[in-house]
Amino acid sequence: MNRLIIAYISSMVALFVSIWLGVSIGSVDVPFSTFWDDTNESLYNILWTIRMPRVLLAGLVGASLAIAGAAFQGLLKNPLADPYTLGVSSGASVGAVATIFFSISIPFISNFTLPIIGMVGALLTMVIVLTFSRLIDRSMKMETLILTGVIFSSFLGSCISLMIALTGDQLREIMSWLLGSVSMRGWPFVKMIVPFVAIGSILLWLYRRELNAMMYGDERAMALGVNVKRSKYAILIGGSMLTGAAVAVSGTIGFVGLVVPHMTRMMWGTDHRHLLPLSFLNGASLLIICDLVSRTIIAPAEIPIGVITAFIGAPVFSYIFYKQRRK
């Protein structure tokens, strides 16, 4: 039990430190006192209208990808699975890229056209992938799901490639969206993604014990009294919701969903009752730090956040992996 308390406390502390670093460091340094001291109006504005929504968005995206990754890895019993394995992100990407490519703008919600179409794309893909794999195999074996996901991902990936090949002016915009970013989104994006993150995460968390049981195989899980089919649907829907929302607002940010669950598992164990919330916290911290690095390292220019996640994530992961295996 003590170990778990340490795990939660250290993850929370890491998250708060990340948030604090995220809001205070930048082209202008914002002191901690700005939180309650509104005498310096410009600092106060930078903190609350620029930095805070950006940091929170990064945190929410990171948290969503990490918890969805943890759930998918557990569900698919595949350590290489990540939130993108089932093709949901490709669906969101196709929606988003199409929005840019065709310069679509839906009246009244013009600013949100892209994330909304992205989410619709994610949702459609999820429904198609689930229906298709159910058609092939009524019991929805993991292999069927993964293969169906891979098929749809490649198909949608080539749709994106096609649009990239045909585009002229929007190439830069498309590329920068694909590489992922949480900049210049503001509070509306944060508000938009919050319900999805909340519902998706709670849904996954409700199935934490079922995930534990399903690690031992579907048959064993059934023998333990798990409603395997219902659990699979719930987890797939929850995870896809989180992924779709994250990709729709920030683009395809890689590595977080793959690596954070692994790091969390190596440090604190495989029990999904704790793996899910801890991945959520650590995913948020990691992406906030990565975003901080992406905008400060060659300021005033920004490096795409997806590049940073891999730059930071890969060595950290390798180090933990090495330490773990040497034990």
Add this chain to the structure above:
Amino acid sequence: MLQVKNICGGYGTTPILKDISFQVGKGTFLGILGPNGCGKSTLLKIISSILKPSSGKILIDDKEIESYSNRELAKKMTVLPQLQGTIFSNTVRETVSIGRYPHQKGFFSQWSKEDEQAVNQAMLQTGVKRYENSYLENLSGGERQRVFIAQALAQSSQLVLLDEPTNHLDIAHQQQILDMIRKEVTEHGLTVVSVLHDINLAALYCDELLLMENGQVRAFGKPHEVVLEKEIEDVYDAQISLQAHPEQPKPQITILPEIQEPLKDKRITRNHIQIKSEYVELRSQFPLRVLSSAVHNAGLGWYENFINRTVKPDYNIEHVQEEFIQFLNKEGLSPTNTVGMMTAVESSKAIIKQYNASFGEVIVIVTAGIGGAIDVSKTYEREFPIRVGTINIWVIVNAKLSDEAFVQAMMTATEAKVKALHSEQVVDVQTKTIATGTPTDSLLIAATQTGDYMQYGGPITPVGKIVGRGVFEATIEAIRNYRKGD
């Protein structure tokens, strides 16, 4: 506890099971046997409701399994499928704790004292408690299997279905796991239904067996009712032989290999026997089937070397087993391939006689020391100790003897010996009556197990006739030889 009624079913549209019915009472260990592909695993899957039967019913505690909710059913029955293990690291404790899943109600229920107790109890019962914090992947296959059984026990279901729990394990782990399951059945009234591959283990540990063939029940009952030579040979299409387990009243089978060693001249004649200064020796160059009351390697077995060793009358009998092995090693005879007898009579006084019967040669070798001759009908009234002396008889038969022929040959030989003592007027010195033998007589019947098959060995059978005459004549000569030396 469990009733299976007229189950038919399988995967997709191909029926694998045809009208299977049986029932298992509480506290019973049922083993499901059958050749590969006969539907054992399918049956297990249907009982555990992973597969739906196309017709028929399964009742647990007189209620159909469909009427139970998932969790209710999991409290009644659990299954351990064959392939187990996870991609991710789990500790033993975590793995066993998963067994409590059906007992945790609602989405927020907490780990209760009862859960903790059940997990600890299960780990203690299976002996995995001492490595509760180890990771599964660091355990051996047998230990891992025990952890999964602990998981099933932690679930506290009264009925446990197992699919080949001892698959790929060495015999030590097979024994541990089956002993453990047996103990749960006997002591805690657990009901176990297990698919087993090994007929011998199934016969040894299960209360009841279900033998399946092509999706149907071929036999169902106690091990001795199911494990029958003909039945097993027929179902498995294999050559087997049936024997009793040496310690348990359970049938055991042995495979009879089709490949046989190239038939050398498997004959034993007088020339194979040598008289050395310390012993009479027979080296057969191929194993003979032997039934004997020898000092070393008595009982039924297969041996190539036989010695009848002469020892001093004051030989210290206390460490005879160790001493005999040392002696055999010194003489270059393999202790595991040699039957040894002892006598105080010099080896030069041994009588060796060969008889040529219609089926082959019979050789009789006798050493007789009659100093301690007694009348078996009067031993209750005579005083001990008595003088040393022993009559050792070997009968080597060039034929194939059945088990009963071996026993009958022993009887025939014994009767012939008694008659020889009578005819030579050997007297029990205390009772003054005709002696029947000495207190330490030994007898050995060996057969080459090639050639003619001899079902019986009684006095009027071909074998019995020669044994009776041979033992009688050789014993008389041996007694005379002994008296000459006195």
